Amino acid sequence: MEYIKRKSLLYKSGVEYADYGLNHVEGCSHGCNFPCYAFMIKKRCGVVKTYQEWIQPKIVENALELLDAELPKLKDKIKCVFLCFMTDPFMYKQPEITDLTLKILARLKQDDVKSTVISKGIYPKELLDKSIYNENNDYGSTIVSLSEDYRKKFEPGSAPIKERIKALKRLHNAGLKTWVSMEPYPTPNIVKQDVREILKAVSFVDKIVFGKWNYNKRISAQPSSKNFYNSMAGYVIDFCNKRGIEYHIKDGTISEGCLSEEKVNKDQIDFYLKSTQSTSSSKAMLV
Numbered sequence: 001m002e003y004i005k006r007k008s009l010l011y012k013s014g015v016e017y018a019d020y021g022l023n024h025v026e027g028c029s030h031g032c033n034f035p036c037y038a039f040m041i042k043k044r045c046g047v048v049k050t051y052q053e054w055i056q057p058k059i060v061e062n063a064l065e066l067l068d069a070e071l072p073k074l075k076d077k078i079k080c081v082f083l084c085f086m087t088d089p090f091m092y093k094q095p096e097i098t099d100l101t102l103k104i105l106a107r108l109k110q111d112d113v114k115s116t117v118i119s120k121g122i123y124p125k126e127l128l129d130k131s132i133y134n135e136n137n138d139y140g141s142t143i144v145s146l147s148e149d150y151r152k153k154f155e156p157g158s159a160p161i162k163e164r165i166k167a168l169k170r171l172h173n174a175g176l177k178t179w180v181s182m183e184p185y186p187t188p189n190i191v192k193q194d195v196r197e198i199l200k201a202v203s204f205v206d207k208i209v210f211g212k213w214n215y216n217k218r219i220s221a222q223p224s225s226k227n228f229y230n231s232m233a234g235y236v237i238d239f240c241n242k243r244g245i246e247y248h249i250k251d252g253t254i255s256e257g258c259l260s261e262e263k264v265n266k267d268q269i270d271f272y273l274k275s276t277q278s279t280s281s282s283k284a285m286l287v
């Protein structure tokens with residue numbers, strides 16, 4: 001593991017769901033190739049030169065010192081800190097990163113600062129320790145498919161999907177708030193799958209965020225991709241409404257004039273549910 005030093009850690013995010021963010025690692029061994037937005041930005045800015053460099057994470061060795069220096073000034077202003085916009089705080093099989101993330105969450109709790117966390121790794125049991133457990137925190141996992149073939153192709157370094165869900169459920173069972181990000185959701189020309197199977201697997205969560213896949217030519221090659229996303233979003237809304245799950249559909253996922261959040265077109269949804277299932281069973285199948 002390599003180490004770097006930074007001059008500051010907490011920064012204003014500009015998004016409404018978490019007004020501050022922090023990134024205590026540079027790079028990410030999950031190596032998502034949707035492509036990863038964080039990697040694209042870092043490459044454009046010249047911070048990281050290649051994908052190979054990106055997937056070898058570097059720890060910000062002075063992260064805790066920076067937090068100690070910045071929190072006293074900012075703690076009363078901060079509503080929520082997001083971990084992380086530009087890396088993954090629980091990178092799979094990276095114990096040093098997990099250890100530092102746990103220390104950061106404990107430090108935030110010490111000053112009663114709420115965190116929202118997202119990961120494609122496995123949430124560790126230590127999150128339930130008294131020094132870290134914060135009932136105000138939200139823990140999310142990105143689950144866009146139950147197919148391991150899909151994961152290995154598009155999120156090659158991430159944790160197996162079943163393990164992610166199991167770890168998220170453990171947090172839910174312990175009384176913590178959990179959520180799932182279904183973004184970037186793949187079209188049927190990438191993986192044939194039944195969205196109902198995914199929703200069923202994560203139906204214990206408090207919130208679902210659904211969003212289309214951007215920055216990939218294969219999405220525009222999918223015939224009627226707009227109708228597909230309208231239908232899938234409609235199904236997510238319907239599923240969440242029936243179960244009292246909070247939801248958020250990302251901007252640009254629903255095409256204007258096609259489907260409103262109030263009116264779900266059942267025929268259209270049924271059509272897509274049938275046409276996107278794999279032929280053999282309800283098991284997802286990479287195309």
Ligand code: SF4
Binds near residue numbers: 031
């Ligand atoms: S887990 Fe997030 S930060 Fe890491 S490579 Fe994937 S999209 Fe990028």
